[in-house]
Amino acid sequence: MKDINQLIAGVERFQTKYFGEERSLFSQLSKSQQPRALVISCCDSRVDPAILTGADPGDLFIVRNVANLVPPYRNEAKAPGIRAALEFAVKSLQVEHIIVLGHSSCGGIQALMSDENITNKYYEFIGAWVSIAKRAREKVLRELPQALPAVQARACEQESILVSLENLLSFPWIQERVEQNTLMLHGWYFDIDTGELLAYSDKNRTFDPLVAESVTN
Numbered sequence: 001m002k003d004i005n006q007l008i009a010g011v012e013r014f015q016t017k018y019f020g021e022e023r024s025l026f027s028q029l030s031k032s033q034q035p036r037a038l039v040i041s042c043c044d045s046r047v048d049p050a051i052l053t054g055a056d057p058g059d060l061f062i063v064r065n066v067a068n069l070v071p072p073y074r075n076e077a078k079a080p081g082i083r084a085a086l087e088f089a090v091k092s093l094q095v096e097h098i099i100v101l102g103h104s105s106c107g108g109i110q111a112l113m114s115d116e117n118i119t120n121k122y123y124e125f126i127g128a129w130v131s132i133a134k135r136a137r138e139k140v141l142r143e144l145p146q147a148l149p150a151v152q153a154r155a156c157e158q159e160s161i162l163v164s165l166e167n168l169l170s171f172p173w174i175q176e177r178v179e180q181n182t183l184m185l186h187g188w189y190f191d192i193d194t195g196e197l198l199a200y201s202d203k204n205r206t207f208d209p210l211v212a213e214s215v216t217n
Helices: 002-021 023-029 049-053 080-092 107-113 116-122 126-143 149-168 172-179
Strands: 037-042 060-065 097-103 184-190 197-201 206-211
Touching (some): 002 023, 049 060, 080 097, 107 126, 107 149, 126 149, 172 184
Parallel strands (some): 037 060, 037 097, 097 184
Antiparallel strands (some): 184 197
């Protein structure tokens, strides 16, 4: 089990760093956490918010799910887990930023863009989950009907981020804090091919470079 041994070795390095060399950090974190940002990201193994941002333990409150989606606010709705995480982050931790972090080559969005019958044939839960962003799919197919599938998928990956941002504002206690300017919402898109990070601009209504490609490329 070579892979498992690599994970165990990673834990050992983690212990050496944070419970040896930098013990003071976890001495503080053992008492409380005060992350300033909530990141809603995909489960994709290639996009880790902490690694991507260089965050230390305690810096980010992270919620991960397929295709980094946020369902709309409804007390009686399914998938209460993400709503509970949002509530805790906003009401108890008083985070100042919520970042919806999408990415290229997203399998969840590919499932959304594919034929529903095919998706439902192979998966029991994914189709219903990604349908949260079905209006993103509908918009892309309406505006880019002749585009290549890869172009449509990228457009849907970005449009689904906007759907999640809109759904965040359907939570009354999130909307209230946004209106009070004590909470900011961000839509980020990470390009796995280039390493570029894009951010949605309300002014331009586009995803513009936040961090460009590495100068070493």
